[in-house]
Amino acid sequence: MADQNIPYKIYLEESEMPKNWYNVRADMKNKPAPLLNPGTHQPMSAEELSAVFCEELVAQELNDTDPFIPIPQEIADFYKMYRPSPLVRAYCLEERLKTPAKIYYKFEGNNTSGSHKLNSAIAQAYYAKKQGLKGVTTETGAGQWGTALSMACSYFELDCKVFMVKVSYEQKPFRREVMRTYGASVTPSPSDTTEVGRKILAEHPGTTGSLGCAISEAVEVAVGTPGYRYVLGSVLNQVLLHQSVIGLETKAALDKYHIMPDMIIGCAGGGSNLGGLISPFMGEKIRGEADYQIVAVEPASCPSFTRGVYAYDFCDTGMVCPLAKMYTLGSDFIPAPNHAGGLRYHGMSPVLSQLYDDGLMEARAVTQTSVFEAAEEFARVEGILPAPESAHAIRVALDEAKKCKETGEEKTIVFGLTGTGYFDMVAYEKLHDGKMDDYIPTDEELAAFRARLPKV
Amino acid sequence: MADQNIPYKIYLEESEMPKNWYNVRADMKNKPAPLLNPGTHQPMSAEELSAVFCEELVAQELNDTDPFIPIPQEIADFYKMYRPSPLVRAYCLEERLKTPAKIYYKFEGNNTSGSHKLNSAIAQAYYAKKQGLKGVTTETGAGQWGTALSMACSYFELDCKVFMVKVSYEQKPFRREVMRTYGASVTPSPSDTTEVGRKILAEHPGTTGSLGCAISEAVEVAVGTPGYRYVLGSVLNQVLLHQSVIGLETKAALDKYHIMPDMIIGCAGGGSNLGGLISPFMGEKIRGEADYQIVAVEPASCPSFTRGVYAYDFCDTGMVCPLAKMYTLGSDFIPAPNHAGGLRYHGMSPVLSQLYDDGLMEARAVTQTSVFEAAEEFARVEGILPAPESAHAIRVALDEAKKCKETGEEKTIVFGLTGTGYFDMVAYEKLHDGKMDDYIPTDEELAAFRARLPKV
Numbered sequence: 044m045a046d047q048n049i050p051y052k053i054y055l056e057e058s059e060m061p062k063n064w065y066n067v068r069a070d071m072k073n074k075p076a077p078l079l080n081p082g083t084h085q086p087m088s089a090e091e092l093s094a095v096f097c098e099e100l101v102a103q104e105l106n107d108t109d110p111f112i113p114i115p116q117e118i119a120d121f122y123k124m125y126r127p128s129p130l131v132r133a134y135c136l137e138e139r140l141k142t143p144a145k146i147y148y149k150f151e152g153n154n155t156s157g158s159h160k161l162n163s164a165i166a167q168a169y170y171a172k173k174q175g176l177k178g179v180t181t182e183t184g185a186g187q188w189g190t191a192l193s194m195a196c197s198y199f200e201l202d203c204k205v206f207m208v209k210v211s212y213e214q215k216p217f218r219r220e221v222m223r224t225y226g227a228s229v230t231p232s233p234s235d236t237t238e239v240g241r242k243i244l245a246e247h248p249g250t251t252g253s254l255g256c257a258i259s260e261a262v263e264v265a266v267g268t269p270g271y272r273y274v275l276g277s278v279l280n281q282v283l284l285h286q287s288v289i290g291l292e293t294k295a296a297l298d299k300y301h302i303m304p305d306m307i308i309g310c311a312g313g314g315s316n317l318g319g320l321i322s323p324f325m326g327e328k329i330r331g332e333a334d335y336q337i338v339a340v341e342p343a344s345c346p347s348f349t350r351g352v353y354a355y356d357f358c359d360t361g362m363v364c365p366l367a368k369m370y371t372l373g374s375d376f377i378p379a380p381n382h383a384g385g386l387r388y389h390g391m392s393p394v395l396s397q398l399y400d401d402g403l404m405e406a407r408a409v410t411q412t413s414v415f416e417a418a419e420e421f422a423r424v425e426g427i428l429p430a431p432e433s434a435h436a437i438r439v440a441l442d443e444a445k446k447c448k449e450t451g452e453e454k455t456i457v458f459g460l461t462g463t464g465y466f467d468m469v470a471y472e473k474l475h476d477g478k479m480d481d482y483i484p485t486d487e488e489l490a491a492f493r494a495r496l497p498k499v
Numbered sequence: 500m501a502d503q504n505i506p507y508k509i510y511l512e513e514s515e516m517p518k519n520w521y522n523v524r525a526d527m528k529n530k531p532a533p534l535l536n537p538g539t540h541q542p543m544s545a546e547e548l549s550a551v552f553c554e555e556l557v558a559q560e561l562n563d564t565d566p567f568i569p570i571p572q573e574i575a576d577f578y579k580m581y582r583p584s585p586l587v588r589a590y591c592l593e594e595r596l597k598t599p600a601k602i603y604y605k606f607e608g609n610n611t612s613g614s615h616k617l618n619s620a621i622a623q624a625y626y627a628k629k630q631g632l633k634g635v636t637t638e639t640g641a642g643q644w645g646t647a648l649s650m651a652c653s654y655f656e657l658d659c660k661v662f663m664v665k666v667s668y669e670q671k672p673f674r675r676e677v678m679r680t681y682g683a684s685v686t687p688s689p690s691d692t693t694e695v696g697r698k699i700l701a702e703h704p705g706t707t708g709s710l711g712c713a714i715s716e717a718v719e720v721a722v723g724t725p726g727y728r729y730v731l732g733s734v735l736n737q738v739l740l741h742q743s744v745i746g747l748e749t750k751a752a753l754d755k756y757h758i759m760p761d762m763i764i765g766c767a768g769g770g771s772n773l774g775g776l777i778s779p780f781m782g783e784k785i786r787g788e789a790d791y792q793i794v795a796v797e798p799a800s801c802p803s804f805t806r807g808v809y810a811y812d813f814c815d816t817g818m819v820c821p822l823a824k825m826y827t828l829g830s831d832f833i834p835a836p837n838h839a840g841g842l843r844y845h846g847m848s849p850v851l852s853q854l855y856d857d858g859l860m861e862a863r864a865v866t867q868t869s870v871f872e873a874a875e876e877f878a879r880v881e882g883i884l885p886a887p888e889s890a891h892a893i894r895v896a897l898d899e900a901k902k903c904k905e906t907g908e909e910k911t912i913v914f915g916l917t918g919t920g921y922f923d924m925v926a927y928e929k930l931h932d933g934k935m936d937d938y939i940p941t942d943e944e945l946a947a948f949r950a951r952l953p954k955v
Contacts, residue, residue: 153609217921220925221924224931424653472676475679
């Protein structure tokens, strides 16, 4: 059944791996809006940002002119341990669906962090080490980012303090143990170890935490501890820059076999995977060299692109971080408790927000039950048990492939399979037991969160 | 630091993947002893075996003359979804250890079953489908084999009934959910759904089960249900045959870069991984074409090679299976309850038993605390969180690499990294909390089990 010329899995040679990250901002006609100081509402200077972030990462954050940033040798060496990741031709899925569509996925789950997050974690740990820091702090929700950062810090022998959203800390003890295996300290958030944590606990006793709240705690500890900085696994420009390795490898693999995709699909929470996957394709699209249909997929229970507003908002609940202009639901938005599919951040990468606002990409929201059904359908023929996050992209890829069956179109579809679901079996169990349900916030609920956006 | 000529990960091209399995029995001067009918003590005929196993698998089980068995196209296609697996040069580990040894590992964990077990599961499911069967039954302990078989059955749309050792069923609900994701039914063993299960429950109320007992239940159901057969994930000749794909790929990858290993190390429970990994190297050794030091590593708490006897024994607790001549501790031996490292089977593959008895390989037993310490040391630099089973091989590889540091020898060490430990975090947690301990059975205890061996 296979196309003779194209293998099941396209692996680049080491020598074909990207030597530079690609900075899509350099090609954007409308640049993403700058981060603002939450007090003065003036653009954050490099000096202000350096209190929170490593110096080289600040430079990357602010750089919207250089299209290529060299990947340091130490990071390239680490990449070689688990990259290139395969670009997989989903022959078995195509056959099962009897679709004329040609389906490819870039699989980022073949590393112990279980996702693409390691691509940026190792970069951020490297720059922290290079600056002579002792350690870094961060937050984690489902745990992929925390795991990735723990691995990266262990490699460079850096201290790593993770604030883990309390509900995940309790429901995912195994993720926590993976982080401990790599030597990280893991604190459930909100905690009484920070001022902002104590404040949130006092205002909302019994809260199970949120990403925005864990960010506030991690930033407070980074700023208050000599030799520490804060690192973030999504949203920021620097993260999308590092994650461009996904898209660059994808493009190199497609080019190697002269494959021209029609459609590129990625799940979107804060935007790290989607931004990385699409960046070189988006660059071509902006420069008028090629056209692609680019689709962001988000949970219907946390619909920042499809039902949010494009406005300046806080990145965290404690309002200690800079303001970012992004598609947002409001910084105190938290998805309904039955939401198990990840991608729970209230906002969206400023880069992707601008691209979306410019009409260069589209977005779709999907319900979690339909997402888990797609995950299972995919797993049973392609052999990979996907992360719920990744399954958002699978849902739309399946829908599109089924449409092609009806229309007879031979579309080439590429989607990002960001990771594996081995630590998400509680959610799969709910699906098997018929206990999974969906919650879509009402317009009134969203309006209430929106009303609390900062006035900028 | 890397050797310019050898990449971090050696991937074969699809066209370089093995077209045949290698049957080491064809080259063995002393063939493994035949399976015996437990009633008559006569060699099992193909007809007798066919009541339990699929016909083509029976033929493979009994074939000790053909060195090469073609891999059917359908299986080769499935292999392409997750194979070739990488042969990894452990550059980072070498640097951290400052050893002159060159360390390679064949990593079989990059698939959802999390281990090499899928190599044989897909073959056994294929032959069951080809024979027109409705389904298969099996047992699983830690769960890797059950997961692998569930994936394989889902792919070929076969029914799959798994008896899971009760203690694992309860302690590893996530493994169970993975199997359910692939549509398998999972029953804790011993259960009241079989005669042998009810008998064991009556004799040992409150038992948490064993592999040998789950095998008995699975065989009873297979034999008693029209259109079903029993499949096994280790020990049998046919399993080692399928697993030879590991060794063949390893050898092809080494040959491609003109690397000559000095030492090959694998963990050994029933022998599926070790037998597969070493078979082409063992073939060369038997034929006098090359010499290799081949080391089996087993748990000190379940030391069938190092402290067992080479004798005919039952493969299961219920004594419904044929007798196999193997290194065994006795069919009712169960490792101490604190044992968390897998490799808990009381016996050993008849093929490996004969090779060991012939002095063609050696064996070492290691304590579980030392195994988990090795696992963590490895994970922190190589980025992969290993399965406890695999970590037995890591332990010896680390010991050997450290010896090389002392002696200055530039040994080339290859070991099998059979899988990942994502479902074993309870054991890692014990290590982190200082609650892991070791239990080595006394000579008196082993003698008591030995006294109950069948008289053949």
